[in-house]
Amino acid sequence: MVGRPRSPSGRAKVVAERLGEEFPGTAEDLCALDHRSPFELLAATILSAQCTDVRVNSVTPALFSRYPTPSDLAHAEPAELEEIIRSTGFYRAKARSLIGMGQALMDRFDSQVPTRIDDLVTLPGVGRKTANVIRSVAFDLPGLPVDTHVGRLSRRLALTANTDPVKVELDLNRLVPASTRGAFSLRMILHGRATCRSRRPACAACILSDICPMVGVASPS
Numbered sequence: 702m703v704g705r706p707r708s709p710s711g712r713a714k715v716v717a718e719r720l721g722e723e724f725p726g727t728a729e730d731l732c733a734l735d736h737r738s739p740f741e742l743l744a745a746t747i748l749s750a751q752c753t754d755v756r757v758n759s760v761t762p763a764l765f766s767r768y769p770t771p772s773d774l775a776h777a778e779p780a781e782l783e784e785i786i787r788s789t790g791f792y793r794a795k796a797r798s799l800i801g802m803g804q805a806l807m808d809r810f811d812s813q814v815p816t817r818i819d820d821l822v823t824l825p826g827v828g829r830k831t832a833n834v835i836r837s838v839a840f841d842l843p844g845l846p847v848d849t850h851v852g853r854l855s856r857r858l859a860l861t862a863n864t865d866p867v868k869v870e871l872d873l874n875r876l877v878p879a880s881t882r883g884a885f886s887l888r889m890i891l892h893g894r895a896t897c898r899s900r901r902p903a904c905a906a907c908i909l910s911d912i913c914p915m916v917g918v919a920s921p922s
Contacts, residue, residue, distance in 0.1 A: 705912050709860050712912055713876035716858060719908050720888035728837045728883030731891070734758065739814035739839035740806070741765055744774070746834050747798050747826040752789040760786055771812045774803030798826025816840050829867060837883020845870050845882035850893030857897065857915040 706712045724731060733754040736742040744764065748757045763785050768774040774782075782796045789795060802824045806812050814835060815821055821832035836844030845851075847866040851873075855861045861872035877885045896903045910916045 709872075710876050712858055713860055713873070715912050716860075716889075716909060717877065717881065717885055720885070720892055723908060724888045724891050726884070728841070728887055729839075731884060731887040732834075732838045735761060736839075737765075739835060740771060742839045743802065743814055743824075743827070743831075743835055744799060746831045747802065748786060748789045748795055750795070750826075751791060756789055760789055768803075771803040771806035774799055775807050777803070795826070801825030802827070814839065816842060818844075829870070833870070833883070833886070837886070841883075843874075843879035843882050845873050845877065846886045847873070848890060849899075850890045850897075851886055853899060854889050854893050854897050857902075857913060858909065859914045 706715055732742075734742060734745040734749060735758045736745055741761070745757050745761050748760065748764075764782075767785065768777055768782070777796075777800055779793075779796050779800065782799065783792045786792045786795055786799075805824050806814065809823075810820070816836060818829065818832045818836065821827050821835055822829060827835075830846045830848060833844035833846040836842040837846070847855075847870045852864065852866060852869050855869055855873060856864070860876060861869050863869050863872060873885075874882065892909075896907050897909075904910050904913070904916045907913070907916070
């Protein structure tokens with residue numbers, strides 16, 4: 702067993718290597734949201750707010766069948782769209798975001814999903830985390846989405862001391878090669894769900910326990 706890395710960069714390298722072996726594949730392979738295009742991934746990611754991937758995947762076949770293009774979504778009847786996505790929660794707000802997203806793609810991006818973060822975050826329902834998902838998964842571009850799992854694991858592994866997602870992202874960007882940021886984020890999420898859980902992390906079963914400064918401790922979360 703190698704010695705415990707003393708620096709964030711050293712730990713990040715080991716984390717990336719071990720999680721890469723545990724969860725192999727590209728960001729596209731690791732993404733749990735079913736989609737066939739950047740547009741479908743964008744819609745699915747908007748729906749995933751405060752909702753499980755499994756639930757989103759149960760809804761999107763009907764959604765994409767009824768509204769296969771940004772134009773179709775832009776001209777959706779709100780009540781009909783709301784009924785299709787109702788089970789994902791916050792369905793009225795999400796319906797407004799989806800319709801607004803479709804309209805914005807039509808009006809400003811020739812019905813194509815943009816690749817620049819500065820453009821993506823101007824779309825209704827799209828924040829920086831969603832923008833990074835789209836970049837890394839749909840376009841294989843650098844993007845490191847920071848959700849609660851990524852933030853929690855990054856602090857436990859002493860890769861960052863920040864709690865603000867944007868600051869966490871910037872800290873991780875300095876430690877993770879641009880080409881692997883999307884997959885790194887998704888592997889952290891998978892590891893957080895399976896092992897490094899918020900209240901009861903399974904440290905005894907964790908492949909990172911020998912390098913984790915917080916092994917056996919449930920915080921910081």
